[in-house]
Amino acid sequence: MGRLRKSTVNILLVAALVVIFAVSFVVGGTRTDPEERFGGTDGAATAQIEESNPDYQPWFEPFFQPESGEVESGLFALQAALGGVVLGFAFGGLWGRRRSKAAAPDGRPSPDPAA
């Protein structure tokens, strides 16, 4: 596979991702009433238990509960950010390692027949 072909494939993959979520958003939006649109499935499962087993009492409470949706989404963003930093660092490190190896005269720059 040539260089052009490779990046074309990547662009098509990204485009497919965009299409999946665009379709999900539009189709999902038509299926629910605006009040409860795009609620979490985890919450829906809990609601299902409460409905089918009204006698069940959760026997343990979280030690810490984010007080509002805003605080909660901030903490989720923190999780994504931490993961993103580590992911970026790891890719950066691997990239730098490969470059220095390719530059070194005795390094063995492995041929890249493209995935």
Add this chain to the structure above:
Amino acid sequence: MHIAEGFLPVAHCVAWYAVSTPFIVHGARAVVKQAKEHPESRLLLAAAGAFTFVLSSIKLPSVTGSSSHPTGTGLGAVLFRPPVMAFLSTIVLVFQALLLAHGGITTLGANVFSMGIAGPWVGYAFWTLSNKLKLNRNVGVFLALAFADLSTYVVTSFQLALAFPDPVSGIFGSVAKFMGIFAISQVPLAIAEGILGVLVFRLLTDVARPELERLGVLGSLAVKEA
């Protein structure tokens, strides 16, 4: 797939802890062994953990009108074999249980089983199968990640059904109900995770080819391509 805090009866809580603990310990040892014996794979190990950390924090809309999150466990399972993911997923789930009140400590055993054990092993099975069938590597990565994601939610449905069987239709009726909540919503997300995984894997074969070769991930397929 996060079963909420307190939403599994005590006996189930204990049982799932008992099932998951050996996998977590074995996984922790696999991580330490990998990092010690092959220091050059540490960055890749960090990338696998971070991938799960990021993906499991992002809630995405689905065609059913609800939203859910991917798991990101298939990538690490393909790169390092499934045991490491039991440990890495536990870190993610503890973080979410303590800081986000998402999932819980009493349901940690069950959640680790679905996300960190069942998902990675199912994904790895699809990866091995597609290698055996000599499918294109991209297809193998796609199947591994998509099915690691989807199977996690199927397992959660069974876990909840075992704990809360339907009074009329029993466990299987209850499975159907929970699958209705989880599984269908998860299909587009699993497909998206598979596609994202292929992108990340293609990037990795660019920047980390020697590491992947050592791990045997490019294995017979690389020979075939050359």
